[in-house]
Each structure stands twice: as structure tokens, then as C-alpha cells.
Amino acid sequence: MDTPLIEFRDVTKRFGAITVLERINLKIYEGQITTIIGLSGGGKTVLLKHMIGLLKPDTGTILFRGKPIAKMKKAQVEASLARMSFMFQDNALFDSMTVRENIALPLKETTNLKKAEIDKRVMARIEQTELVDAAHKFPSELSGGMQKRAALARALVTDPQIILFDEPTAGQDPVRKNAILSMIAQYQRKFGFTAVLVSHEIPDVYFISNRILALYNRRIVFQGTPEELENFDHPFKDEVLHSMEGLQEELSGLHSKRQFKVLYHSQMKHRALGETYTVAVFSLDSLESIISILGHEAAQEAIRSMGSYIDKHFGAIGGFSTRHHTNEFVTVLPYSELDEARDILKEFIEDFREHGIRDIWAGASRRAAPGECAEFTVLAGLAQGQPIADINAVIASAESQLKEISRMQCPAGGIST
Amino acid sequence: MALTAHDRGSTGNEAGLQPATLLSQPFAAVGKAVIAWIDNLGASAIFLILALMKIFRYDQLSKGIQQLYYIGARSTAIIILVGLFTGMVLGLQSYYALVKFGAQGAVGTLVALSLVRELGPVLTAIMITARAGSAITAEVGILRISEQIDALHTMRIDPPAYLISPRITASIIGFPLLTAVFALVGIMDGYISGVLLLGVNAGTYFHRVQASLDMKDITEGFIKAFVFAGIVSTVCCFHGYFAHIRSDSHGAKAVGLSTTSAVVTSCMLILVADYVVTSLLI
Numbered sequence: 001m002d003t004p005l006i007e008f009r010d011v012t013k014r015f016g017a018i019t020v021l022e023r024i025n026l027k028i029y030e031g032q033i034t035t036i037i038g039l040s041g042g043g044k045t046v047l048l049k050h051m052i053g054l055l056k057p058d059t060g061t062i063l064f065r066g067k068p069i070a071k072m073k074k075a076q077v078e079a080s081l082a083r084m085s086f087m088f089q090d091n092a093l094f095d096s097m098t099v100r101e102n103i104a105l106p107l108k109e110t111t112n113l114k115k116a117e118i119d120k121r122v123m124a125r126i127e128q129t130e131l132v133d134a135a136h137k138f139p140s141e142l143s144g145g146m147q148k149r150a151a152l153a154r155a156l157v158t159d160p161q162i163i164l165f166d167e168p169t170a171g172q173d174p175v176r177k178n179a180i181l182s183m184i185a186q187y188q189r190k191f192g193f194t195a196v197l198v199s200h201e202i203p204d205v206y207f208i209s210n211r212i213l214a215l216y217n218r219r220i221v222f223q224g225t226p227e228e229l230e231n232f233d234h235p236f237k238d239e240v241l242h243s244m245e246g247l248q249e250e251l252s253g254l255h256s257k258r259q260f261k262v263l264y265h266s267q268m269k270h271r272a273l274g275e276t277y278t279v280a281v282f283s284l285d286s287l288e289s290i291i292s293i294l295g296h297e298a299a300q301e302a303i304r305s306m307g308s309y310i311d312k313h314f315g316a317i318g319g320f321s322t323r324h325h326t327n328e329f330v331t332v333l334p335y336s337e338l339d340e341a342r343d344i345l346k347e348f349i350e351d352f353r354e355h356g357i358r359d360i361w362a363g364a365s366r367r368a369a370p371g372e373c374a375e376f377t378v379l380a381g382l383a384q385g386q387p388i389a390d391i392n393a394v395i396a397s398a399e400s401q402l403k404e405i406s407r408m409q410c411p412a413g414g415i416s417t
Numbered sequence: 418m419a420l421t422a423h424d425r426g427s428t429g430n431e432a433g434l435q436p437a438t439l440l441s442q443p444f445a446a447v448g449k450a451v452i453a454w455i456d457n458l459g460a461s462a463i464f465l466i467l468a469l470m471k472i473f474r475y476d477q478l479s480k481g482i483q484q485l486y487y488i489g490a491r492s493t494a495i496i497i498l499v500g501l502f503t504g505m506v507l508g509l510q511s512y513y514a515l516v517k518f519g520a521q522g523a524v525g526t527l528v529a530l531s532l533v534r535e536l537g538p539v540l541t542a543i544m545i546t547a548r549a550g551s552a553i554t555a556e557v558g559i560l561r562i563s564e565q566i567d568a569l570h571t572m573r574i575d576p577p578a579y580l581i582s583p584r585i586t587a588s589i590i591g592f593p594l595l596t597a598v599f600a601l602v603g604i605m606d607g608y609i610s611g612v613l614l615l616g617v618n619a620g621t622y623f624h625r626v627q628a629s630l631d632m633k634d635i636t637e638g639f640i641k642a643f644v645f646a647g648i649v650s651t652v653c654c655f656h657g658y659f660a661h662i663r664s665d666s667h668g669a670k671a672v673g674l675s676t677t678s679a680v681v682t683s684c685m686l687i688l689v690a691d692y693v694v695t696s697l698l699i
Contacts, residue, residue: 049567052570052571053570054567054570054571078573081573082573084571085571085572086568086571088564088567088568090563090564092563092564092565092567092568093565094560094565094568095563105572105574106572106573106574109476109572109574109579110572110573110574154572158572
């Protein structure tokens with residue numbers, strides 16, 4: 001693998017008699033979203049503050065692109081740190097400055113750019129973070145979500161290569177939480193920065209993270225992909241992950257992935273060989289288009305409405321569902337063979353075209369500006385599985401069968417489906 | 418605090434302390450406080466030097482002017498008000514003291530010398546401490562506890578250069594100017610009480626003012642104003658900047674206690690420094 005962008009080797013940090021981090025070893029890779037998860041007060045923020053130089057380790061080494069920071073010249077350290085931005089948990093916006101002034105501050109104080117150029121860059125970020133109406137307001141006049149966006153705009157305005165996010169979704173409702181995570185993922189794809197998040201939002205952060213680091217009892221006990229974390233066998237999983245994950249996915253109200261697996265296994269263990277079940281996969285296509293036209297919150301509200309509609313329909317006939325990816329849902333029909341499932345899906349499609357897609361639109365439009373409209377498509381696919389089959393393989397098979405079942409169109413003068 | 422025999426017995430037994438330890442405890446406490454005080458003094462001196470090193474940077478001008486407005490210009494009204502009554506009281510008291518010796522003509526001398534050399538710099542500094550110094554500590558303290566100073570670090574903005582140096586610059590410029598305003602207003606109001614209300618000859622009053630003041634007196638007043646500016650701005654900024662590491666409190670309470678400490682320490686140091694500077698210059 002490539003040289004890590006940031007690497008910790010045996011880093012220990014104490015505050016007085018309390019050891020917060022003990023022989024921490026971790027790697028952050030360039031261009032990825034890495035999320036640090038762990039219990040509150042476990043030292044995640046302390047870890048993040050070491051990365052940006054706000055704290056120094058008592059022992060151990062921090063390396064930047066393979067070079068120990070302690071052995072770098074001051075100018076090199078400054079140059080390395082200048083590529084980073086930090087988004088604080090409580091935003092740390094300057095209360096005596098407007099949103100625009102807050103965002104302009106790092107450019108005004110650390111660059112020689114002319115005022116016109118600073119204004120241009122600041123306005124670009126303000127527009128990208130949907131803060132045009134709030135540009136001249138003070139942070140205390142904004143909602144929590146808008147303050148987060150302002151802090152994100154300030155973190156992005158210097159075009160950093162690395163952004164550290166300290167609990168970016170803390171204190172937000174489920175739609176806003178997912179909207180912020182979606183925003184981070186979108187900007188990360190767009191600008192290509194390396195993102196390091198500290199978050200409790202399990203499993204929501206899995207949808208956007210390339211790598212997960214688990215901090216437990218002052219040490220990093222896991223480094224790997226969200227998929228690898230599923231198979232991680234450690235007390236951390238029972239004590240921390242399961243308590244954080246809960247039984248329901250917060251945004252959609254569907255079963256959490258863990259609960260989905262528990263249900264799946266409990267349903268399948270009594271099934272005889274040769275019996276089959278069906279998996280249906282539903283995908284909300286054109287999510288990017290919804291985000292760009294209606295905004296992140298509207299997109300998340302659309303996902304929430306779609307999940308709720310799927311649950312209502314299939315839950316009533318014994319199916320159980322979960323959110324599999326950001327915009328993808330999986331439903332298991334445990335006692336339906338493929339032909340029967342096709343009939344069920346046909347009924348669902350008719351009902352969905354009549355009501356479901358309008359529910360999704362109604363959800364999204366509640367969070368969008370009046371008069372705005374975005375076209376989107378809903379896809380569905382079916383696959384048959386057997387109890388001995390790997391559920392992930394069946395889901396992948398259903399994904400390969402995805403076909404359009406409904407489309408939302410915005411003709412001039414009205415909305416049609 | 419004196420300990421009774423019972424206190425000594427019970428405390429000694431419970432803690433397992435020897436009488437010698439008990440006797441040394443008060444000295445240890447004093448020693449600890451003195452070491453902490455010297456430690457703070459050293460840290461404040463380093464803090465001042467670091468901030469002073471940055472006051473000549475090109476980007477300091479606009480910030481310094483802005484702070485001069487808050488610390489200096491917006492303190493003018495209160496300085497004029499205090500100067501007005503100080504001058505009037507001084508004129509009144511000196512008249513009744515001097516009239517017993519038939520020397521009421523020296524009211525101008527007493528008013529002018531008191532105000533220019535002593536009361537002007539000291540009262541101006543104390544008033545600015547109360548009005549602007551407390552505000553500086555509270556503002557910097559809130560910036561600290563709400564992680565806004567950490568945010569400056571992460572944006573590669575030097576917090577001492579951004580927050581502290583402009584306030585020290587503004588104090589160094591503002592204190593002497595306000596001291597001059599205070600002395601001028603005081604002398605004019607000494608005229609009101611001495612001449613207009615009590616009947617001292619106007620020509621004598623101004624002649625005595627002019628004759629008794631020489632450049633050395635004015636220089637002494639300004640030197641004191643500079644010294645007090647350094648003390649007040651450093652102490653107030655220092656207490657706010659390190660409000661988060663107070664051992665006795667956290668958060669908003671730490672900011673409140675830091676503000677109180679800053680004002681009390683500044684006022685005490687103004688009086689101590691006044692004596693030291695006077696004894697050096699006299």
C-alpha cells in the first residue's frame with residue numbers, strides 16, 4: 001500500500017495522571033474518508049488534535065508522508081499543517097463576525113490575495129454550502145445545521161488537502177446528520193481532499209467511509225474497511241458498536257444492518273434445504289441531481305420517505321428491510337419464491353407509481369425551496385436465494401437486476417410521475 | 418489561621434502528620450503561592466515579549482486602530498467624567514488646606530502637579546482597567562473556552578499576533594493620550610472649583626500651573642502611562658488567554674474569575690509600579 005499521509009507510531013498522551021492515548025498506531029491514507037469511532041470521552045478529539053498540531057504526544061512519533069514531524073524543520077511543519085483544516089465539534093465560528101467574514105478570515109489573514117479574489121472564493125463556498133441568505137448573519141442567528149455548513153465552508157475555503165472533522169453531526173436531527181455526511185462525501189469526491197472524521201453516527205458513517213479506525217480503551221483496536229469491521233471479533237464490537245448502532249437505522253426507521261442480519265439468521269436457521277427466499281433491492285437513482293437542485297437535506301428526506309414506504313409495504317407481508325448503501329434498500333421476503341415475489345413487486349410498483357413516488361417528492365420538497373423540482377428515478381431488482389447462500393451474494397445478484405420502476409419528472413407547469 | 422490544641426491533635430492524628438510538618442505547612446503554602454506568582458510573572462513577561470515582537474508586522478495597523486477605538490476612544494467619556502470630578506475635588510480640598518496658611522494662590526500648583534505626575538496616570542489606568550481591561554479578559558477568555566483560539570491555530574493564524582499584539586499596541590498609544598486628557602480636564606475643573614467657586618485669582622491659578630510644571634513632570638506622567646499600559650494590557654490579555662487552564666474552575670466561571678483576577682492584579686500592579694517608577698524618577 002502507499003505511504004500513509006499521516007501515521008501514528010506508539011503515540012501516548014497523558015493529561016496529569018490520566019492516560020488518554022496509549023501506544024496508538026494508526027494510518028490515514030490520501031484521498032480517503034477515514035472515520036474514527038469510539039465511546040464519548042475516549043480520546044477521539046485528542047487524537048484529531050494531535051494530527052493538526054494542537055497537541056503534541058508525550059511519547060511516540062507522528063509522521064506526515066512518512067517523515068517524522070518532530071524531525072522536520074519549522075517551515076516544513078508549517079507547510080504540512082497549512083494543508084489541513086479542522087472543523088470543530090462546536091463549530092468555533094467567531095460570534096462577532098458574520099458568516100461571510102468568518103469564511104473569509106483564513107484567506108484574509110494568511111494569504112496575500114486581493115479583496116476581489118477573496119470575495120469571489122468566499123462567495124463560491126457560500127453558494128456551494130447553500131448559505132447565500134445567511135451570508136450577512138451572525139452565527140447566533142443561524143440554525144445548528146447552518147452553523148455546521150458555515151464551519152464547513154470556512155474549512156473548505158483554503159482548498160485544503162486534509163480536513164479533520166470533529167463530530168460534524170453532533171446535535172443534529174437524523175435528516176440533517178445524514179445531509180452533513182452526504183455533504184462531506186460529495187465535497188470529498190468533488191475536491192479530492194482527505195477527510196478524517198470523528199463520529200458516533202453508526203452505521204450512517206459506514207456509507208461514506210473508506211476506512212474505519214476503532215479507538216477502545218485508549219488504543220486503536222481496528223483499522224480497516226466498514227465491511228471488514230462487520231467480521232471483526234473483539235469486545236469493542238459488543239460494548240461499543242452494538243450500543244451505538246441500535247436496532248433501527250435512525251434516518252429511515254428500517255432495521256439496522258446488524259438487526260437485519262440477526263433477523264435473517266433467525267429466519268433462515270429453521271429453513272430446510274431447497275427452500276428459497278427472495279431479496280428485493282431498491283435504489284433511488286440520481287441522488288446527486290437531487291442534492292444539486294434541492295439540497296442535501298431534501299435528498300436525505302427523500303431517502304427517509306422511500307425507506308418508510310418500503311417498510312410500510314413489505315413489513316405488512318412479513319418482509320424485513322435495511323438500508324444497504326446511502327441510496328439503496330434491501331428487503332428480504334423470507335417465504336416468497338421468485339415468481340410470487342415478482343407478483344408482489346408488481347403490486348408494489350403500481351402502488352408506488354400511484355403514491356410512493358409522490359411521498360418521496362413530498363418529503364424532499366418539504367426541505368427544498370418553493371418551486372424547485374428535481375427529476376429522479378427509482379430502480380428495483382429481485383434475486384432468489386437459499387438459506388445456505390451468502391446473503392451478500394444474493395443482494396449483489398439483485399443489484400445486477402436493477403430496472404427502472406418509476407420516474408419523477410418535472411415538466412413546465414407541473415409535476416408528473 | 419490559628420489552630421487550637423484539639424485541632425492540632427485531631428488533624429495531626431488523622432493525617433498522620435508530625436508537629437514539624439504542621440509547623441512548616443503555612444510556610445509551604447506561602448512558598449507555593451510565591452512560586453506560582455513568580456511563575457505567572459515570568460510567563461506574563463514572555464507573553465508580553467512575544468506579543469511585542471509582533472506589533473511591527475504590516476498587518477497590525479488596521480487591527481491596532483480598531484483596538485485603539487475600543488480601548489482608547491470609547492474610554493474618553495468616562496475619563497473626562499472622572500477627570501472632571503477629580504479636578505474639582507482636588508481644587509476644593511487644596512483650597513481649604515492652603516487657605517489656612519494664606520497660600521490659596523498655590524492651588525494651581527497642587528492641582529497641576531498632583532494630576533500630571535500622580536493622579537492622572539494612576540486613575541486613568543485604573544479606569545481603563547475597569548472599562549476596557551475587564552472586557553479584554555472576558556473577550557479573550559470566551560474566545561479561548563469556545564475553541565476560537567484553537568480555530569485560529571488550525572487556520573495558521575498566529576493568535577498572539579491576531580489577538581494580543583493589537584491590544585497592547587492600542588494600550589501603549591491610548592493610555593498616554595487618555596492620561597493627557599484626564600490631566601487637562603482635571604486642571605480645567607480645578608479652575609472651576611478653585612477660581613469660579615472659591616474665588617482664587619484666575620491669573621494666579623494659571624500662572625502657578627504654568628510655572629510649577631516642567632517637562633520632567635510631564636515626562637514622568639507619560640512614562641507612568643506607558644508602564645501602566647504594558648501592565649494592564651499584558652495582565653488582562655494573559656488572564657483571558659489562559660482562562661482554560663485555571664485549576665479552580667472551568668468554562669464560563671473560569672472566564673468570570675479570570676476577569677476578576679485580571680482587574681484586581683492590574684490595579685495592584687498599577688499602584689506598586691507607581692511607587693517604583695516614582696522612586697526611580699524623583
